[in-house]
Amino acid sequence: MKGAKNMSEIQNAIEVKNLKKGFGGRVLFENFSLNVKANTIHAIIGPNGSGKTTLLRLITGVYQPNAGTINIAGKYAMELENDYLYEEQTGLENLRIFGKYFGFEINDRSDSYCTQLGLTEHLGKRVSTYSKGMKRKLSLLIVIMMGRDILLMDEPTSGVDPISRVEIRSLIEALKADGKTVIITSHDLSEIEKCADDVSMIKNGRLLFDKGIQEMQGQSLEEIFIKEGNRHE
Numbered sequence: 001m002k003g004a005k006n007m008s009e010i011q012n013a014i015e016v017k018n019l020k021k022g023f024g025g026r027v028l029f030e031n032f033s034l035n036v037k038a039n040t041i042h043a044i045i046g047p048n049g050s051g052k053t054t055l056l057r058l059i060t061g062v063y064q065p066n067a068g069t070i071n072i073a074g075k076y077a078m079e080l081e082n083d084y085l086y087e088e089q090t091g092l093e094n095l096r097i098f099g100k101y102f103g104f105e106i107n108d109r110s111d112s113y114c115t116q117l118g119l120t121e122h123l124g125k126r127v128s129t130y131s132k133g134m135k136r137k138l139s140l141l142i143v144i145m146m147g148r149d150i151l152l153m154d155e156p157t158s159g160v161d162p163i164s165r166v167e168i169r170s171l172i173e174a175l176k177a178d179g180k181t182v183i184i185t186s187h188d189l190s191e192i193e194k195c196a197d198d199v200s201m202i203k204n205g206r207l208l209f210d211k212g213i214q215e216m217q218g219q220s221l222e223e224i225f226i227k228e229g230n231r232h233e
């Protein structure tokens, strides 16, 4: 179902075509197609249970589709689910451990991402003393240090404080400036408005709209979310 294409041959980092996926007797995605352009920040929004996480799991191969194709042009990594970290080790030790697993080293690049995330002064502390936001940021840093072309993030700002939210947003913007493609699911519409290039809204596995942020014509994402959601009750 998955195939790799050369980034220069196509402009899309991810192409999902005619996807079908159900659980038990219930079909969630049917004939679902979506393109994510290379080197963009692409947000997936939608109400609870609409299929956002499932879509990321299908793209990363955690779930197998019942039908359809998914092409990914490049290497990808998905943020660690549930901030799976070694609680009794320090942030720095976690970076070293995951560096061994995933083949990266702590270097100037990690230092700069670390500073951007406001983590530097906390690296010597045990992760068990970290707040939820700090754990999230450390998890993100680990995934970023894997150096992949395409990064998938499932609600990276959920439950984090406003400062961490802004830090995570600037990190996502820095990743784009570094040539990465970021696909992000979020309920945080105001953050999405500030950083996304394209926004796709899904509900019950259906794509309700798929637009560039420039095409919103003065409407807020919240207005569109409510209007589109109601139109497809």
Ligand SMILES: Nc1ncnc2c1ncn2[C@@H]1O[C@H](COP(=O)(O)OP(=O)(O)OP(=O)(O)O)[C@@H](O)[C@H]1O
Pocket: 023, 024, 028, 046, 047, 048, 049, 050, 051, 052, 053, 054, 055
């Ligand atoms: N492994 C699974 N087995 C059965 N049903 C599943 C499974 N994974 C997802 N689903 C169902 O698919 C639907 C979509 O779930 P999903 O978690 O993708 O939604 P979501 O848009 O990410 O929601 P939220 O915003 O609450 O995170 C839900 O009805 C969910 O119960």
